[in-house]
Amino acid sequence: MDILNSGFINFIEVVGLISFSISGVMAALDKKLDIFGIFIIAFITAMGGGTLRDILIGDLPVNWMVNTQNSVIVLVAAIVAVLFQKSIFSFQKLLFIFDSLGLGLFTVVGIEKGIAFGFDTGICIVLGTITGCFGGVIRDISINNIPMIFQKEIYATVCIGGGILYFLLKPYIGIAMLDIIIILAIFLVRIWVVRYNISLPDMYKRES
Amino acid sequence: MDILNSGFINFIEVVGLISFSISGVMAALDKKLDIFGIFIIAFITAMGGGTLRDILIGDLPVNWMVNTQNSVIVLVAAIVAVLFQKSIFSFQKLLFIFDSLGLGLFTVVGIEKGIAFGFDTGICIVLGTITGCFGGVIRDISINNIPMIFQKEIYATVCIGGGILYFLLKPYIGIAMLDIIIILAIFLVRIWVVRYNISLPDMYKRES
Amino acid sequence: MDILNSGFINFIEVVGLISFSISGVMAALDKKLDIFGIFIIAFITAMGGGTLRDILIGDLPVNWMVNTQNSVIVLVAAIVAVLFQKSIFSFQKLLFIFDSLGLGLFTVVGIEKGIAFGFDTGICIVLGTITGCFGGVIRDISINNIPMIFQKEIYATVCIGGGILYFLLKPYIGIAMLDIIIILAIFLVRIWVVRYNISLPDMYKRES
Numbered sequence: 001m002d003i004l005n006s007g008f009i010n011f012i013e014v015v016g017l018i019s020f021s022i023s024g025v026m027a028a029l030d031k032k033l034d035i036f037g038i039f040i041i042a043f044i045t046a047m048g049g050g051t052l053r054d055i056l057i058g059d060l061p062v063n064w065m066v067n068t069q070n071s072v073i074v075l076v077a078a079i080v081a082v083l084f085q086k087s088i089f090s091f092q093k094l095l096f097i098f099d100s101l102g103l104g105l106f107t108v109v110g111i112e113k114g115i116a117f118g119f120d121t122g123i124c125i126v127l128g129t130i131t132g133c134f135g136g137v138i139r140d141i142s143i144n145n146i147p148m149i150f151q152k153e154i155y156a157t158v159c160i161g162g163g164i165l166y167f168l169l170k171p172y173i174g175i176a177m178l179d180i181i182i183i184l185a186i187f188l189v190r191i192w193v194v195r196y197n198i199s200l201p202d203m204y205k206r207e208s
Numbered sequence: 209m210d211i212l213n214s215g216f217i218n219f220i221e222v223v224g225l226i227s228f229s230i231s232g233v234m235a236a237l238d239k240k241l242d243i244f245g246i247f248i249i250a251f252i253t254a255m256g257g258g259t260l261r262d263i264l265i266g267d268l269p270v271n272w273m274v275n276t277q278n279s280v281i282v283l284v285a286a287i288v289a290v291l292f293q294k295s296i297f298s299f300q301k302l303l304f305i306f307d308s309l310g311l312g313l314f315t316v317v318g319i320e321k322g323i324a325f326g327f328d329t330g331i332c333i334v335l336g337t338i339t340g341c342f343g344g345v346i347r348d349i350s351i352n353n354i355p356m357i358f359q360k361e362i363y364a365t366v367c368i369g370g371g372i373l374y375f376l377l378k379p380y381i382g383i384a385m386l387d388i389i390i391i392l393a394i395f396l397v398r399i400w401v402v403r404y405n406i407s408l409p410d411m412y413k414r415e416s
Numbered sequence: 417m418d419i420l421n422s423g424f425i426n427f428i429e430v431v432g433l434i435s436f437s438i439s440g441v442m443a444a445l446d447k448k449l450d451i452f453g454i455f456i457i458a459f460i461t462a463m464g465g466g467t468l469r470d471i472l473i474g475d476l477p478v479n480w481m482v483n484t485q486n487s488v489i490v491l492v493a494a495i496v497a498v499l500f501q502k503s504i505f506s507f508q509k510l511l512f513i514f515d516s517l518g519l520g521l522f523t524v525v526g527i528e529k530g531i532a533f534g535f536d537t538g539i540c541i542v543l544g545t546i547t548g549c550f551g552g553v554i555r556d557i558s559i560n561n562i563p564m565i566f567q568k569e570i571y572a573t574v575c576i577g578g579g580i581l582y583f584l585l586k587p588y589i590g591i592a593m594l595d596i597i598i599i600l601a602i603f604l605v606r607i608w609v610v611r612y613n614i615s616l617p618d619m620y621k622r623e624s
Contacts, residue, residue, distance in 0.1 A: 028566070031562060031566075032567070033562075033566045033567055034566065034567055034568065036565065036566065036572045036573060037563070037565070037566025037567060040566060041566070051472070055263055055268075055471055055472075056259070056263075056268070056269060056270050056273065057268065057269040057270075057273065058266070058268025058269050058474070060268075060471075060472070060473065060474025060476075061472060061473040061474050061533070061535075062472050062473075065472065065473065065535055065539050066535075068536055068538060068539060071538070117269070119269075119273055119274075120276055122276060122279075123273050123276060137350075141349065141350060141352075141557060142553075142557060142563065142566075143562055143566075144352065144557075144560065144561065144562045145352065146239060146241075146351055146352045147245070147350065149244065149245070150236070150239075150241045150242065150244065150245025150248060150249070150350075150351075151240070151241055151242055151245060152242065156244045157244060263471060263476075264467070264471075264476070264477060264478050264481065265476065265477040265478075265481065266474070266476025266477050268476075325477070327477075327481055327482075328484055330484060330487075331481050331484060345558075349557065349558060349560075352560065353560065354447060354449075354559055354560045355453070355558065357452065357453070358444070358447075358449045358450065358452065358453025358456060358457070358558075358559075359448070359449055359450055359453060360450065364452045365452060
């Protein structure tokens with residue numbers, strides 16, 4: 001996991017945390033939460049996936065209690081987002097790019113934590129998906145929405161696809177290059193999917 | 209816990225997982241979730257109770273990460289339920305029988321895990337109830353419903369009653385026979401309660 | 417943490433558990449839950465904060481599984497509250513005082529558990545706030561409300577303020593006196609805030 005300590009990965013982690021935090025702030029503003037609620041929802045969105053992952057695998061205390069630097073990034077991003085809330089909407093495209101980069105990285109981090117703990121391939125992909133997607137799930141449940149990714153599945157499907165690709169390529173490619181390929185693959189597929197508004201075929205036979 | 213490895217118990221575990229998974233699929237279809245959301249809710253319904261139990265007692269990583277075979281059963285049941293969703297409704301009675309058997313078994317599994325960890329009788333009954341009932345609770349919270357068992361308490365009350373009976377009979381009966389008696393007692397009482405539409409006396413004095 | 421075993425602190429813990437339990441009963445009655453749902457929500461309200469704290473720091477099994485005496489207090493308080501539900505409303509003021517004392521104590525308990533585990537100051541304050549406030553958060557999410565403290569932040573802000581004061585005074589005051597000062601500070605500020613209906617300045621610039 002050499003690459004995970006490199007400048008490139010650190011940069012992606014920071015932009016991912018910032019975009020997840022801001023997406024939490026925007027959801028909280030939408031529900032008219034107060035300033036404490038806004039910060040909590042920003043924190044849950046950015047940290048919730050990794051926290052749930054660490055609880056399920058028993059890697060406790062959860063990471064953000066030991067390494068507090070990510071919490072500071074999330075908090076600062078949330079404060080900036082609250083102060084400049086009128087301007088956030090002008091940066092939607094940039095935030096979407098950040099968010100997609102973060103999704104890719106968090107998925108890879110979750111997968112590699114699963115590998116380090118010796119879990120089966122399928123569980124590692126589940127852990128990647130939880131790390132990437134379940135901050136948003138816990139955010140949505142906390143503010144009384146049905147989780148968005150249960151209704152527009154492409155977000156999670158891209159993670160799962162990225163996870164499968166990871167294990168298909170793993171025997172042939174070094175870990176540093178593999179990380180970059182998977183992050184970029186998730187990033188590009190998500191942008192492509194959203195741009196062309198692709199969704200899976202409808203499952204509801206009762207309506208047909 | 210010899211009996212828990214026997215063919216009879218394995219059979220009940222499989223039918224329990226299948227019925228819990230299908231009940232998750234039906235709740236998810238009702239909320240018009242997409243295919244990813246449907247699988248997650250099926251999984252939460254079948255595994256959520258045991259997962260919460262294992263987190264609370266600190267038996268981590270949670271079991272389904274280590275023994276993945278139950279996850280496969282849940283996933284296959286969910287796929288079949290989605291494919292044949294029109295037909296599910298014809299099998300409601302059979303599913304109800306499966307579900308009641310599963311409730312009995314999961315309660316016994318939770319109780320005996322509590323005993324193995326050395327907890328007090330009361331906590332063991334709580335663990336049995338969590339294992340049997342809280343998959344449905346987490347399912348309902350995740351799809352933005354008030355948990356059904358908080359409103360129609362018979363489901364949980366049957367678990368608690370089964371747990372009390374377990375400890376009353378424990379000094380007199382061997383573990384294998386005890387398991388079967390408790391599973392059948394929970395199974396039969398639940399079917400009897402639903403058939404005759406029995407509920408506890410109303411608690412709401414303010415309306416009276 | 418000598419003081420935490422003293423009669424004064426034991427008294428506050430009991431009144432805190434009672435008031436948290438009763439606030440759970442009242443929220444559950446409001447949602448027309450049945451008797452099982454009422455007891456679960458009372459338990460979640462009183463124990464949820466400490467349970468989440470212990471899961472996050474990995475101090476498992478959670479405390480209420482090992483020391484069952486607090487669970488009995490919560491259960492008895494809930495039974496009494498259900499039996500005398502018409503009269504509860506006459507004791508609102510007393511319950512509010514109990515609740516504020518409980519908030520102060522639980523915050524201090526959370527902070528000192530964080531210190532005992534060697535966490536940073538900021539994390540200790542977070543743990544105090546979780547212990548004091550997140551029982552109510554989990555209660556609200558469970559009964560399908562947006563958590564109250566995300567909308568009226570003063571409750572949590574008082575905890576955070578109490579936590580900061582704790583660490584400011586810690587170098588100068590003995591632990592027993594410090595505990596009493598922080599509990600009373602949180603207690604008094606909360607009563608003052610509610611009495612004069614103080615809230616933080618509005619964060620919503622979009623509406624202005």
